[in-house]
Amino acid sequence: MTFLRVIVFSLSLLLFYALFSNSLPQVEPDLSEPIEVSTEGLDMDGMIALGETLFTGKGTCTLCHNDLGRAPDMLEMDLAAAFTERLTDTRYEGVAAGSEGPEAVEKYLRESLQKPSAFVVAGFGKKGSNDAVSPMPVVDAAPIELSNVEMNAIIAFLQDRALMTPTVPLPSADEAPTSEAAADTEGMGEGSETDVIAVLNKYSCVACHDLDESGADIGPALGGIADRMSRAEVMLSIIDPDATIAEGYDAGFMPADFGETMHVSELTLIADYLLALPEPKASDAGEDDDGPATTALGVVENYGCAGCHDLDGSEADLGPALKGIASRMNRDQLKAAIIDPNAEIAEGYEADMMPDTFGEDMADSELQLLLDYLTNLPE
């Protein structure tokens, strides 16, 4: 009995530790294969946008260049003044010492990226080195391994932040593409998608933007955007959505963290996809012209349900997943939730996210088709 008691006691303790480790937030590993993204044809604005993504992503610069004091906070400080100060610092004897202007800054930054100890800002050297040795890793060596194009992009980004005109060369056709082998901050993020539709679903773009006459109108419709914006502007609008707000829309709606969470490849895929979107046809502008949908999938497509709800394992999560909804709600409750979505909000979700005009816009036949579809969705 003593033996059994001891074993049960020890096993219970072990079980507790196992359960506790499973109850904590789990960071899923990035299992995606490294992919290469072509930088061919990237203009300077695109380079700046790419630089920002690299600065916060693959470059892992913000691990130390933040407000915690490990390295100068380059995203907050006055970079123009800082560069001038560094280049004229008597301790600096590097390739750009005594020079000034954007070219000198470019040289200084490139030297800092490749030989961090060439000049260490006072107070940021390795302990005991009297600011002679930098704790910063060489960025074109392991484990970061930035390519030339990627270093140029980061330099362009920093020059732009210092209100200078970037002087780095644009990538040529034969230059090495950027690689996303280590795009995450030590594997912190999820894997990158290589299919543009999967990317659009991943970031729930279609929930707010009308890309294919879905009728979504929380953000501006993006058909024919190539006529209104350059590739770089599109990329910047994704990374920094509140910088320029389209007329008739408000700031603060679009997530502002895509610069940190989105892979370079995904950003490029989205930008390419959007720039290829055709101008919506005048006859297609209003869905009313087409008459009510006659199939359940047509209703789902017309009203953009799948943009927010996970109906088939898409993992859209702006609204609750609806797989197996029949086991949780009856037909009347579902109907009420479609017509008056803010009356009752599922736990973990917010009100005012779902349009409350379906009661007026949706034909009764469409509503019945949708209800038939939803009540038959499997778990």
Add this chain to the structure above:
Amino acid sequence: MVGIYGGSRRLGCLFLLYRQIDHAGAGLTCRCRSDAGLGVGITMRTAHIFTLFTALITFFTPEFAHAASEAVATVLEGAPKPSRMDYPVIAGINARTLAWSMAQMHLFLAAFVLAVPLFAIATEFMSVVTDDDRFDNMAREFMKITMAAYSLTALVGGGLLLSLLVFYPHLMGYMVKVFNGQVLIYAALFGLESVTLYIYFYSWDALRRGNRKWYHMSIGLLLNTVGLTLMFVANAWASFMMSPAGIDPSGAITGTVWEATRNPLWNPLNLHRFLANIAYGGAIVGGYAAYMFLAEKDPAKKEHYDWMGYTSNFIAILGFLPLPFAGYWLMAEVYAYSQQMGITAMGGILAWLFIIQAVLIGTIMLAANYYLWSGLMRTDRGAEYVKYVKYIAVVIVGGFLVWVTPHTLILTTSEIQNLGGTHHKILGPLGIMPAKNTAVNLMLVFTFLSFQMFYRSSRIPVVSWAKSANMVVVALYVVGIINIVLAGIYGYITPTVYKVGASVPQVATTLCIIIGSVVIDVFMLRGAKSEKVHWGRMTERSQYALFVLPVAFTWLMGLMGYIRSSLRTNWHIYTVMKDNSSEAYIPTLGDAGNTITAITLAFMAVMVFVFWLSRLGATKQAGTEASS
């Protein structure tokens, strides 16, 4: 002719090896010479002895000597770059889980069999000093358990080697190239360890009395020296994979074996594992003693196992108290070597792991203290100290709660809105290092106080200055605690980079309190009137606290193994040799927790077998005693 040719070739190799290894020794000597003139002669002699020893071992190994002569040709090759297809896939076995399990199991067993001889010889020495045979008997019982575990350690070690050779041949080939003859030194030391271990145990009774006891302890000393050297060698390989040295960025060997061995994280890892092994060995033996206490009906045996449990707990906590400080050093060196690696551990993907660590260490602290408080009932004067227990409990539990408070929370948008930010306004500040450093130092100080109370409960000082000494001890505690708290507050107002530095005065204060109190007690209680300690007068419940220690320690060691390996992220050898296998990712905490639990379970099963074996050896069939 063949023999002569072979011999001359070997001599050539010996010369070559001597020069190569002597270069390592010279490197060591030069560094020491530049540091200070003192001790240069000793260092030079040590280096040359090391050189000669290494060369002799390799001289008698023709295959290795041949490989060494080829070393010059391979020296400029970089590390291999295996593609995913180069990793063998055999029978659907998950290579990483297999290697992980074997490595962890080997570490558990090795930590135990290396640690127990350390405190066995210390206990044996106590028996000589105090002329008390109880210490000697206990030391022998410690070793009896180790003997049963030793062959299993070797068996699992062989399994680990096999799994690495089969599933990671490129990595192992490269490691052998880097560490060259050291691999053979390891094998030779392992043989020597086996010989000394068997002699030490089996000569116990033959060398028990008089001068012979000193011979026996000398063998024990040799055993421990060899054992520790073995651990240091293995640590060199593990730490090289984290902070490679003696090679260029491509992995080409540019330095000596000694340079690869003396990589930046080697010594911090040595110290950390040395202390952890002592704590771990104490905890395992404590669990054994607790089980025997519960199982035995004979009061005399119960008394013995209670005493053994107390001593083991003492050893475990003795090893455990300085462990956080060794951990700080290790992490400081990790940061110094690579900020990225440090941030990955403390502020990145692995940050939540330290909450699990806090729960484990909190469990250990609470269990160890509970056991100590229960021990107050062994003495008649113990009741006088019971009134302080509730205050100590408040500090230990409070410190534990601070330690488990996370800083960065993973929240949904609505949770952030409800919370008013990403950090909790009141509890958030408790999640950062100054609060945790303060908590852990206070927990250590009060755990020591629990020890001190039990120690004093059986001794009444007779010196005239006892009252003054007590006042000094109280002052030491009060001033020390205030200093720890103030240093913690300073940690909040200093930049992040200095926060870890702010923990140094806290650590120093804790050590001052402990060392100061011990010194005062030693002098004050010299010749003190001893009260009888009623060994065996313990509740059964208190023994379960001793089971908590080995279970939590084992799980904790598994967790630390996971984090140490994870720091390399997707590199076999950090920044030099990439892991391109399909398992080159950091598993989630849940997955790691499940694996660690499974390995711990397997280890527990092995230890139950080991304990059973050690008992079986002392069991005689009825009727056979006379004939034997």
